[in-house]
Amino acid sequence: MRTDRCSFRQNTTTGQGTAAEQPTGLRARKKQRTRNALLRVALELFTTQGYDRTTVDExxxxxxxxxxxxxxxxxxxxxxAFAVVDMVEERFVEALRVRPAAEFPFEAMRNAVAAAWDTIGEAIEAAVPVGLYMRTYQMIESTPALLAVHLRRSAELEEAVARLIAGREGLDVDTDPRPRVAVAAFTSVIRVTGRLWGQGQNMSLEAHRALSESYLDHLGPALAESWSTGARQRS
Known part of the structure; x- marks a missing residue:
């Protein structure tokens, strides 16, 4: 995978940035308003009449x-369609980049998710209403063409995070399987909880966060402990 993927599509997120990076000049603010207007209208049309039925002209x-x-x-x-998703992913990766070097890989990823959740609502709201983001996520999951793209992009994100974790640990990701294994398990939980959240009745960001954190808390025990309620004979 190209290393520029690790910077999380900076070309596609140009102009969004964090609150501290929002444009301050008059011309820059005007460009930001235009971009946000295009984004909001596009997502409204995608979620109300369908992605495939919406044209750029509309x-x-x-x-x-x-x-x-x-x-x-x-x-x-x-x-x-993926602009806000990109921003959410970028928040996680940037949070992971600055985690203390002493943290173990899973600990660093878990804490990065928590740190990203602390500010993601505000970041989304600066671009589109949170409710629109939620409907967009559901739209992506229910649109075959976009779901295929989403899975491909998730695989690329997974590879980028694995390389980031390998760099933190001083490992060669192409000879040591542990970074990819750890990241695959971690991101699989994130995908599962995202899908379950999208299918649920409570579509708030708080519900998404609680579900994600609950499942992540069960990842270690699910992999390392017995699930049997009775005694299990081991050789």
Whole structure:
């Protein structure tokens, strides 16, 4: 995988940034408003009438800008669909990058998730309403074309995180399987809880966080301990 994947699609998230990185100049703020307007309108259309049925023309007409303006901010409809997901993933990775070196790999990933959750609601709200993000997640999970892309992107994210963990531990990810094994288990839990959250009745970020943290807390015991309620004979 290309190493630039580890920077989490900086090209696609240009202009979003964290609260401290939000544009301050008049021209920069205007560009940010245009980008956010395109993003919000696109996601509203995707979630109400369907991703496949929505055209770039419909998005630009609603915002009253040209197609050229749209493609100045987004390379494709697909990029718009995943823009907020990208931002959420980037929050996690940046939190992981700054975890103390003394933390073990799983501990570092677990704490990075917690740190990202502390600010993710505010970051999402700066781009789109949280409710719209929730509906977008459901839309991605229920749209075959987008789900296939989501799985591919998840695999790329997994590889990037494995390389980051390997770097923290001073390992060669191509000769030592442990970083990929650990990250595969960790990210699988995140995918499972995301799917369950999307299928549930409580679509709040708080519910998503609680479900994710509960499942992550069970990861170690699920792998290392017996699940049997009775005595098990071991050789």
């Amino acid at each position: 998005i630009t007409d609603a915002v009253e800008v040209s197609q050229r303006t749209f493609f100045r901010y987004f390379a494709s409809k697909e990029e718009v």
